[in-house]
Amino acid sequence: MSTxxxxxxxxxxxARSGDKADWVDFGLFAWNEAGYRILEREVTAAKVQxxxxxxxxxxxxxxxLPNILAIKLVLHGALQGGGARNLxxxxxxxxxxxxxxRMEIELSAEEFEQAQKSPRRGWWPDA
Amino acid sequence: MRASIRIGSGxxxxxxxxxxxxxxxxxxxxxxxxxxxxxxxxxxxxxxxxQRDPTLGYARDVIPMLMxxxxxxxxxxxxxxxxxxxxxxxxxxxxxxxxxxxKGWHPRIAVVSGDDVLHLLQDAQAxxxxxxxxxDVADVRxxxxxxxxxxxxxxxxxxxxxxxxxxxxxxxxxxALFLGPLVHGLGWKxxxxxxxxxxxxxxxxxxxxxxxxxxxxxxxxxxxDQGHWQNIPDLAHIGYPIAEVLADGTAIITKAPDTGGxxxxxxxxxxxxxxxxxxxxxxxxxxxxxxxxxxLHDEGHNxxxxxxxxxxxxxxxxKVVAGFKDGFKADITWGFSWPxxxxxxxxxxxxxxxxxxxxxxxxxxxxxxxxxxxxxxxALALLPPAAELNERHEIWVRMVLRTPSKAAADGFGxxxxxxxxxxxxxxxxxxxxxxxxxxxxxxxxxxxxxxxxAHVQMLEVHA
Numbered sequence: 001m002s003t004x005x006x007x008x009x010x011x012x013x014x015a016r017s018g019d020k021a022d023w024v025d026f027g028l029f030a031w032n033e034a035g036y037r038i039l040e041r042e043v044t045a046a047k048v049q050x051x052x053x054x055x056x057x058x059x060x061x062x063x064x065l066p067n068i069l070a071i072k073l074v075l076h077g078a079l080q081g082g083g084a085r086n087l088x089x090x091x092x093x094x095x096x097x098x099x100x101x102r103m104e105i106e107l108s109a110e111e112f113e114q115a116q117k118s119p120r121r122g123w124w125p126d127a
Numbered sequence: 128m129r130a131s132i133r134i135g136s137g138x139x140x141x142x143x144x145x146x147x148x149x150x151x152x153x154x155x156x157x158x159x160x161x162x163x164x165x166x167x168x169x170x171x172x173x174x175x176x177x178q179r180d181p182t183l184g185y186a187r188d189v190i191p192m193l194m195x196x197x198x199x200x201x202x203x204x205x206x207x208x209x210x211x212x213x214x215x216x217x218x219x220x221x222x223x224x225x226x227x228x229x230k231g232w233h234p235r236i237a238v239v240s241g242d243d244v245l246h247l248l249q250d251a252q253a254x255x256x257x258x259x260x261x262x263d264v265a266d267v268r269x270x271x272x273x274x275x276x277x278x279x280x281x282x283x284x285x286x287x288x289x290x291x292x293x294x295x296x297x298x299x300x301x302x303a304l305f306l307g308p309l310v311h312g313l314g315w316k317x318x319x320x321x322x323x324x325x326x327x328x329x330x331x332x333x334x335x336x337x338x339x340x341x342x343x344x345x346x347x348x349x350x351x352d353q354g355h356w357q358n359i360p361d362l363a364h365i366g367y368p369i370a371e372v373l374a375d376g377t378a379i380i381t382k383a384p385d386t387g388g389x390x391x392x393x394x395x396x397x398x399x400x401x402x403x404x405x406x407x408x409x410x411x412x413x414x415x416x417x418x419x420x421x422x423l424h425d426e427g428h429n430x431x432x433x434x435x436x437x438x439x440x441x442x443x444x445x446k447v448v449a450g451f452k453d454g455f456k457a458d459i460t461w462g463f464s465w466p467x468x469x470x471x472x473x474x475x476x477x478x479x480x481x482x483x484x485x486x487x488x489x490x491x492x493x494x495x496x497x498x499x500x501x502x503x504x505x506a507l508a509l510l511p512p513a514a515e516l517n518e519r520h521e522i523w524v525r526m527v528l529r530t531p532s533k534a535a536a537d538g539f540g541x542x543x544x545x546x547x548x549x550x551x552x553x554x555x556x557x558x559x560x561x562x563x564x565x566x567x568x569x570x571x572x573x574x575x576x577x578x579x580x581a582h583v584q585m586l587e588v589h590a
Contacts, residue, residue, distance in 0.1 A: 014352035014393065016344075018402035020167065021259055021448075021569045027400030029393065055506035063406050067435070068396045068423055072406050076259070082569040084171040085453050087494040087527040088502065092168070095503035097351040102507060122392035123427040126358040 003109040010101035012115055013039060017097035024078035024093040026100050028071045031122075035115040036069040042105035043071050051103040052078075069121065073100070129158075130374055132312040134305055134335070135383075136367040137162020137209060139342030141169050141186040145196060147343065147367040147386065152199045155369045155383035158312065160200065161304040162209035163340045164189065170298065171450050171567040173213040174273050185219035186211040190226050193293075197232055201292075208283055208294040208304050214273055216240050216297045220586055223295065233588050237291035239282040241581040242298040244574060245274040248449055255447070255572040267451040267570060274449035276574055279412030279441075281318055282581040283307025289585055298448075300411045302336025305370075309335065313374045317413060320440070329414035330438030331376035334421065337409075338380055338398050338433070342367045345398040346382050346429075347389035359394070361387025378433040379426075392425040395433075399423070412445055412576075414438040444573040453568035454491065457539035458527040459559030460498065463551065469516035471551040472497070472524040475543075478550065479526060482542045490530040498523045521555075529566070536563040 009015070012035045015028045028043060030036035049060040058077035065072060079093055080086040090096070135151035138144075141164045151157050164186035177184030189211035200207055212219040220238045227234060248255055248264060248271055255264040264271075275298035284307050286294045296304070309332040310317045316325045338345045345368035347359040366386025371379040382390050399418065403409055409416040417437040424432040463471040476495060483490060500516075501508040502525065516522060528539045540560040547554055 010353045014350070014355070014397065016349065016351045016397045016401055020402055020404070021571050023259065023404070025400075025402060025404060027397055027403075029396055031393075052507070055504070061404070065400075065406055065418065067419060067421055068392075068399065070396060070400060072400050072403060074404050081453075083168045084450065084567040084569055087456055087458070087492070087529060088496065088505075089498060089525065090503050094349075099504045099507050101351070101353070102504070120393070121425065122394075123425045124355070124358055124391065124393075125360060125389070 004106055005109055005112055006104045006106055007112065008101060009103050009105060013101065015097040015100050017093050017100070019079060019083055019092045021082045022077055022079050024075045024096050026073040026097055028073060028100060030069045031120045032115065032118040033069065034118040036066065038105070038107050038111055038115060039071055040064060042107065048073055048100070048103065128314040129312050131371055132159065132309055133157045133369055133371045134159040134161060134308055134339070135369045136339040136342050136345060138164055138188070138192070139340065139344060140164065140166050141172070141188060143342055145192045147365055148196055149199060150366055150383045150386050151369055152196065152203060152205055154385065157205055157369055159308040160205060160207050161308060161339065162207065162211065163301045163304055164209060164211040165213060165298060167448060167569065170214060170273050170275060170448070174450060174567070175565070177214055182218050184215035185213040189219065190222060193223055194226060194230070197227055197234065201232065201234065206287065206292050206308070208308060210296045210299055210304060212238065212295045212297045214243070214297065216295050220295045223293065224586055224589065228589055234292040235290055235588060236293045236295065236586040237286035237289060238584045238586060239278065239286060239294060239296035239299065239581065241579060242275045242278050244276045244447055244579060245271060245449070247574065247578060248274040255574065258571040258573060264570065264572065267568065270451040270453070272450050272452060272567070274447055276445045276447045276579045277412055278579070278581045279303050280307040280310055282583045284311045284317060285583045287311040289583070291585065301340040302333050302411060303413065305336030305339055306332040306413060309372055313372065326414055326438030326440060327436065328376045330416045330436035331378055331433070332372065333411055333414055333416050334399070334433060334436045335370045335372055335378045338395060339368050339370055341398060341401065343388060344401065345380070345395065347394045350394055350397060359389045363387060380431045380433060381429055390429040390431055392423050392431060395423055395431045410442065410446070412441055414441055443576050445576050445579055447572050447574045449570040449572065450567040451570055453566045454529060454531045455533050455536035455563055456527055456529050456566055457536040457559065457563045458525060459540055459543055459557065459562065460523060460525045461543065461554065462521050462523045462556045464521045464553040464555060465519060467517045468519055468522035469513055472522050474551050475524065475546060476526065478546065479542055488535045488538065489532050490528050490535055492529040494527040494529065496525050498525055533563065
């Protein structure tokens with residue numbers, strides 16, 4: 001019987017956030033195909049909305065981009081009306097990509113191992 | 128017309144670093160630099176400048192930037208396209224002309240204007256609903272301070288065709304700064320685009336522009352992850368992205384040799400999706416881009432090949448972003464040291480709320496966050512119990528008053544200094560005595576294309 005793990009997205013993915021008026025958008029990226037299959041299953045609009053809800057309970061839109069192993073997300077109502085009226089230190093949501101990477105997902109130990117040992121698709125000078 | 132074009136990224140925002148652009152010009156073999164000085168918020172900043180001095184209202188960093196870069200560009204025949212004109216492209220172009228003439232440099236400068244549509248939004252009959260929440264612009268019409276349509280690449284193409292060496296625009300779609308030179312240099316069809324192939328060329332060009340419009344974000348800067356960003360080399364000397372684009376639309380994203388940063392599958396795709404909403408319908412004035420078939424082939428060693436962008440005809444509407452006055456804020460930051468630092472910031476907050484109430488100071492909101500604890504992630508950053516926080520070396524608090532009254536904002540900082548002698552002990556680092564700023568609401572809307580008239584004007588050369 002396989003062990004079920006709960007891990008934060010940061011262990012499987014990278015992310016960047018940006019702003020348009022009152023919406024914050026996120027690109028979420030798996031390092032490889034094995035990681036992407038997990039994200040595709042786990043990162044749903046409902047789960048992302050629930051993750052942000054204690055702070056920013058807005059609607060979430062999701063699009064899948066298997067061609068670049070990515071998920072595009074948009075969180076509505078995230079910036080107190082927009083960057084030029086937002087009172088937070090992070091008025092443009094630049095650090096919110098990391099808030100997405102805190103989200104916990106469930107997966108089997110085998111899936112996690114597979115995603116971690118599969119090579120990254122990108123060329124990195126350290127690899 | 129050329130078989131390929133190499134175009135380099137200029138600035139990614141008003142205030143960015145231009146030294147990496149020098150590397151692209153000197154070692155990157157580029158024919159064009161395109162520079163984006165205008166984030167969505169920037170027009171709000173420029174509006175405040177223009178309010179103080181009507182000859183301003185443009186991104187002033189373009190002057191020292193060109194004083195440094197123009198001699199390098201001139202020597203190599205590199206052309207420069209930027210949107211630094213902001214709310215005053217003609218004023219910007221004249222200031223550039225004067226500054227460069229002082230050094231004996233006399234480039235041919237073109238000005239692209241016509242994006243200012245404030246008068247149309249102010250027309251009491253006009254209906255320009257908020258794109259995101261559907262509200263009627265009548266709610267804010269009296270308070271509008273700027274309104275600009277996102278122009279497309281066509282006026283930039285015209286300026287280059289007229290022989291401009293420097294093109295200065297107001298608001299244009301960011302990626303159009305790059306698409307213009309590509310259309311001009313590669314002979315692509317734009318206003319006369321008809322076939323799927325024509326639109327796919329434009330979609331490739333738009334994708335390239337999108338990848339390059341944020342300077343270092345396209346080459347390893349601001350790479351968001353845990354544990355890999357440390358392997359991105361030498362961010363202190365980052366090379367901004369350069370695209371080599373073929374006439375068939377195929378693009379190689381790369382950067383100048385002997386620069387830091389990293390162009391790979393991971394860094395490029397983080398930028399590809401940046402500030403995109405529906406990736407299957409990324410609207411621009413020139414083409415609608417579908418990213419669903421894009422392939423990013425990582426060739427290694429800072430070369431990524433981009434193919435597969437799909438284009439379709441643009442809509443008959445242009446996006447407009449307007450700004451309206453939306454009250455004032457004043458913010459203070461203040462620290463307390465161990466012991467009991469957490470309880471002390473709570474006490475300070477209570478005292479301030481009491482003063483606001485007793486003095487009947489009008490305000491909409493007192494926003495409180497704790498730098499070092501929760502200002503990046505709000506309620507998602509779970510705080511330790513109070514007993515543990517009270518043992519911390521120090522706790523910082525930031526309080527921000529949102530108010531319709533400028534006088535209330537101006538007085539906010541005055542509620543604090545007396546507490547240094549008469550409040551809780553061991554305070555440090557109070558900031559914010561005079562810290563009022565005006566808030567601007569952003570109003571994105573759509574406008575019929577035929578209501579917007581782009582205009583190209585060549586400045587006289589004063590040799």
